[in-house]
Amino acid sequence: MPGDSLNVNTKAVAQNTYDAIVVGSGISGGWSAKELCEKGLKTLVLERGRMVEHIKDYTDTTKDPWELTHHGSRTTQNKIDSPIQSKCYAFNEVSGHFFVKDTEHPYNQVKPFDWIRGYHVGGRSIMWGRQCYRWSDVDFGANAKDGHGVDWPIRYKDIAPWYDYVEPFVGISGSLEGLPQLPDGKFLPPMEMNCLEKQVAERINKGFADGRRMIIGRTANHTVKVGDRGPCQYRNKCHEGCPFGGYFSSNAATLPAAAKTGNMTLRPFSIVQEVIYDKDTKKAKGVRIVDTETLKTEEFYAKIIFLNASTIATASILLNSVSEVFPNGLGNSSEQVGHNLMDHHYGVGAFGESEDFEDQYFFGRRANGIYIPRFRNINDQTAQKDYVRGFGYQGGAGRGRIDIQEGIGGDYKESLTEPGKWTMGIGSWGEHLPYYDNKMTLNKDNKDKWGLPTIDIDCEFKENEKAMRKDMMNSAKEMLEKAGLKNVGTYDSAPAPGFCIHEMGTARMGNDPKTSVLNGNNQMHEVSNVFITDGACMASSACQNPSVTYMALTARACDFAVKELKKGNI
Amino acid sequence: MNRRDALSRVALLFGGSIIGAEAFLSGCKTATKYGANMNFTPDDIAYLNEIAETILPATNTPGAKEAKVGEFMTVMVKDCYEEKDQKIFMEGMGKLEDACQKQNSKSFMECTPEQRHDFLVALDKEAKDYQKSKKAEDPSHYFTMMKQLTLTGYFTSEPGATKALRYVAVPGRYEGCIPYKKGDKAWAT
Numbered sequence: 053m054p055g056d057s058l059n060v061n062t063k064a065v066a067q068n069t070y071d072a073i074v075v076g077s078g079i080s081g082g083w084s085a086k087e088l089c090e091k092g093l094k095t096l097v098l099e100r101g102r103m104v105e106h107i108k109d110y111t112d113t114t115k116d117p118w119e120l121t122h123h124g125s126r127t128t129q130n131k132i133d134s135p136i137q138s139k140c141y142a143f144n145e146v147s148g149h150f151f152v153k154d155t156e157h158p159y160n161q162v163k164p165f166d167w168i169r170g171y172h173v174g175g176r177s178i179m180w181g182r183q184c185y186r187w188s189d190v191d192f193g194a195n196a197k198d199g200h201g202v203d204w205p206i207r208y209k210d211i212a213p214w215y216d217y218v219e220p221f222v223g224i225s226g227s228l229e230g231l232p233q234l235p236d237g238k239f240l241p242p243m244e245m246n247c248l249e250k251q252v253a254e255r256i257n258k259g260f261a262d263g264r265r266m267i268i269g270r271t272a273n274h275t276v277k278v279g280d281r282g283p284c285q286y287r288n289k290c291h292e293g294c295p296f297g298g299y300f301s302s303n304a305a306t307l308p309a310a311a312k313t314g315n316m317t318l319r320p321f322s323i324v325q326e327v328i329y330d331k332d333t334k335k336a337k338g339v340r341i342v343d344t345e346t347l348k349t350e351e352f353y354a355k356i357i358f359l360n361a362s363t364i365a366t367a368s369i370l371l372n373s374v375s376e377v378f379p380n381g382l383g384n385s386s387e388q389v390g391h392n393l394m395d396h397h398y399g400v401g402a403f404g405e406s407e408d409f410e411d412q413y414f415f416g417r418r419a420n421g422i423y424i425p426r427f428r429n430i431n432d433q434t435a436q437k438d439y440v441r442g443f444g445y446q447g448g449a450g451r452g453r454i455d456i457q458e459g460i461g462g463d464y465k466e467s468l469t470e471p472g473k474w475t476m477g478i479g480s481w482g483e484h485l486p487y488y489d490n491k492m493t494l495n496k497d498n499k500d501k502w503g504l505p506t507i508d509i510d511c512e513f514k515e516n517e518k519a520m521r522k523d524m525m526n527s528a529k530e531m532l533e534k535a536g537l538k539n540v541g542t543y544d545s546a547p548a549p550g551f552c553i554h555e556m557g558t559a560r561m562g563n564d565p566k567t568s569v570l571n572g573n574n575q576m577h578e579v580s581n582v583f584i585t586d587g588a589c590m591a592s593s594a595c596q597n598p599s600v601t602y603m604a605l606t607a608r609a610c611d612f613a614v615k616e617l618k619k620g621n622i
Numbered sequence: 623m624n625r626r627d628a629l630s631r632v633a634l635l636f637g638g639s640i641i642g643a644e645a646f647l648s649g650c651k652t653a654t655k656y657g658a659n660m661n662f663t664p665d666d667i668a669y670l671n672e673i674a675e676t677i678l679p680a681t682n683t684p685g686a687k688e689a690k691v692g693e694f695m696t697v698m699v700k701d702c703y704e705e706k707d708q709k710i711f712m713e714g715m716g717k718l719e720d721a722c723q724k725q726n727s728k729s730f731m732e733c734t735p736e737q738r739h740d741f742l743v744a745l746d747k748e749a750k751d752y753q754k755s756k757k758a759e760d761p762s763h764y765f766t767m768m769k770q771l772t773l774t775g776y777f778t779s780e781p782g783a784t785k786a787l788r789y790v791a792v793p794g795r796y797e798g799c800i801p802y803k804k805g806d807k808a809w810a811t
């Protein structure tokens with residue numbers, strides 16, 4: 053009968069239509085899902101990889117080392133399958149299945165760039181480092197102050213209530229310090245410093261006139277129960293997934309909250325190829341996906357779309373979404389999409405040993421360390437002439453087993469069973485400026501197995517980072533020596549960009565649509581119903597671990613988007 | 623079956639040419655050839671167990687043999703070593719035996735625990751001196767590899783972690799400063 057096909061078609065469209073679509077289920081996608089679902093929107097969450105169910109799919113994490121074939125070590129096969137991923141500190145015999153096989157997901161390094169990825173429900177929120185630090189106006193005002201990048205369209209007062217909002221749900225342990233450059237948050241009780249850390253903290257706090265401090269790390273490990281999650285059991289195996297729910301991840305926290313509303317549809321094995329633009333409404337009408345199990349493409353439709361695929365993947369979706377109106381990619385008239393790629397530069401610091409506390413030891417494996425907040429270029433007194441911006445330190449002290457190289461036999465064996473000296477190391481995380489020529493682009497000549505362009509990454513650290521790095525090393529040594537440690541040595545492992553796993557900046561926020569992609573509400577300047585709240589949105593990198601800022605921006609953007617939707621503006 | 627046929631049959635069985643096959647078939651009483659290929663034999667594992675046991679013997683806590691360190695070494699060399707290091711380890715198994723024959727006029731397996739101990743003390747020193755003087759890009763000494771695998775394997779084994787050291791799978795809390803007295807065991811992890 054005439055009209056049948058139209059009926060079928062209309063029905064199919066209706067079946068595939070939601071109020072909102074969230075692309076990605078990692079740390080920011082999980083928050084988009086939770087917030088939109090809790091605000092009553094029927095939400096489709098698309099994830100390119102497999103399902104990972106909280107606890108059930110944390111394979112082998114309750115095994116003791118001797119129950120594992122290689123007692124935890126990575127194998128030659130791991131290095132063949134995943135030459136890049138297997139270099140990551142968090143990759144081991146148990147956690148390895150949360151990292152992609154590089155051979156299956158190729159990209160092209162124009163310059164060395166280690167792109168660490170987890171393609172599954174929860175993404176890298178399972179293996180993340182869990183350190184959570186607020187930004188301050190030192191950070192949000194930095195671009196305006198020194199002219200690098202474009203001015204942030206927001207300031208601390210805009211995001212502070214949203215840090216307040218997300219932190220109690222995340223469950224971040226930390227101490228209140230009253231530092232202007234590292235605002236306090238809504239924290240769970242802090243973890244304890246050990247003997248040597250307490251001594252070093254006291255000496256650093258007293259030893260420098262610039263007000264620098266050493267504090268306990270602020271981490272999304274739960275020192276007390278957060279709802280039904282946790283508390284942390286101090287096993288220090290977080291990146292394997294926690295059967296106790298001892299730390300925050302999408303799988304443990306946001307996705308279950310979203311599911312509880314009854315409004316979430318989670319669809320794994322769904323790679324988003326592009327966002328579909330409707331030139332009549334001047335809005336995105338949905339997304340086209342390829343189902344990696346059936347290899348069929350399918351379209352889904354919604355009133356609002358949140359892109360949370362992670363910095364590089366989100367930008368690649370935009371660049372691949374070409375239309376008559378946007379021949380260079382969706383909402384990319386500014387030609388900023390894919391540019392201004394940043395990471396943090398790290399892997400540099402110092403270590404030393406202590407002669408004290410021989411009669412002291414510790415109990416438990418604390419999955420957290422200490423933090424030394426930024427102390428350079430935060431005011432006139434701390435201004436540096438060689439570089440702009442700054443860096444912080446993470447580290448920790450401990451008392452490992454004694455290391456005796458030479459020996460054979462019973463006495464040697466007994467000597468190895470004692471603890472050695474207390475030692476301490478600190479490593480620095482430095483800000484990476486936004487440079488237009490640090491970028492990722494699509495390589496249409498080299499496609500992946502789903503027919504999508506692979507990604508070329510062309511990114512480097514430049515003069516400002518190199519100058520800062522010298523200070524990062526020297527200041528580390530100076531602090532440890534001032535704290536009384538002996539045999540202080542320095543290191544610089546000079547990792548490539550990407551290896552810090554803080555990539556960001558490829559669809560930046562800004563006030564001017566000519567020079568930025570998103571406005572102050574993470575809304576695309578040119579496509580009002582598309583929001584980007586993963587690392588792509590960042591206009592600068594600061595030096596703090598970024599995840600909690602993505603979470604706060606996501607919750608804020610969801611609030612704005614739903615209000616606009618209700619007002620009929622989008 | 624003539625000798626040549628026998629040799630090629632052995633080669634077929636083991637998937638390639640066999641180092642030492644000639645001696646094996648000659649009927650002379652010669653030392654076992656260790657580390658012939660990556661399919662470690664029970665003899666190989668027993669031999670590695672005794673090397674490990676000499677490095678970390680049973681005392682009032684279990685030794686490396688009880689912790690099955692020999693087998694652990696073979697798994698690690700097979701699955702986790704790069705090819706060039708595999709070669710050095712495999713050849714090292716033969717070199718250690720040869721050196722022992724030279725010093726004690728008998729195989730490592732036939733030596734008394736005291737002889738094995740003294741022999742490995744000397745080899746340990748040789749390896750240490752080699753490691754010190756070698757260039758960074760040069761490979762490690764084979765005995766350094768054996769010893770590292772022994773220590774790793776033992777202290778991450780159940781007897782090593784729970785009896786020679788202290789191990790708590792789920793600590794449940796963290797305490798940053800607790801009293802320690804000389805002789806208390808270190809934490810395994």
